[in-house]
Amino acid sequence: MSLEQAKQVAAYRAVDEFVTDNCIFGVGSGSTVVYAVQRLAERVESENLKVTCIPTSFQAKQLIIKHNLKLGELDTNPIIDVTIDGADEVDSNMTLIKGGGGCLLQEKIIASFSKKLIVIADYTKDSVKLGDRYKKGIPIEVIPMAYVPIKNKIMAMYGGDIKLRSAIAKAGPVVTDNGNFILDWVFTNQDLDWEKVNAAIKMIPGVVEIGLFVKMCHKAYFGQPEGNVVERFN
């Protein structure tokens, strides 16, 4: 079974278990979420479900529109029943690294106002410690004018190496959906207290959000090479 099929089985399982009629549904971002929205659209059509979808990114909004699903916003739906989102890595405590695709700020906002955050991923994202498998580091969204001092400060606090994320089809840095830059912090100490790190980095002026999701994930589904799905609860 391919990696794409592993993503698909995890996404389908999560949508089947957590999406109910009349729910307010947070739509995550990334390549795995594409399958979740596909499955949601099938169920809305076949079961005539009423589901309001709240996007976590430009990409998520486009997916909702493409599948003719009902688009909502936080102003009118401030409490979300369930959000299904991907992750770059999930450790044994269900701490997540997110933002590999540049979407983390809106994802964290939506997750924090959701009753449940469900993660869908293929088996390569399932780790014991953060950094075991995902080697690109923790994404940190920052205000552009402050990226250099923020980078220096985080390296002085915790070590490791930090790079400003460069765009691929554009000269210069990646600019997020919110007009900010992304720093990728490749940490060397895998035994840090991620809850403390999350809080301390967020306190640095100019840091908008960090792609560490601590104690937020309710359940994770990992699609396996054999086609089955491994589930993990918090």
Ligand SMILES: O=C[C@H](O)[C@H](O)[C@H](O)COP(=O)(O)O
């Ligand atoms: O910035 C992107 C998001 O945090 C994604 O949810 C995360 O990178 C996982 O994406 P994928 O499902 O493509 O591996």
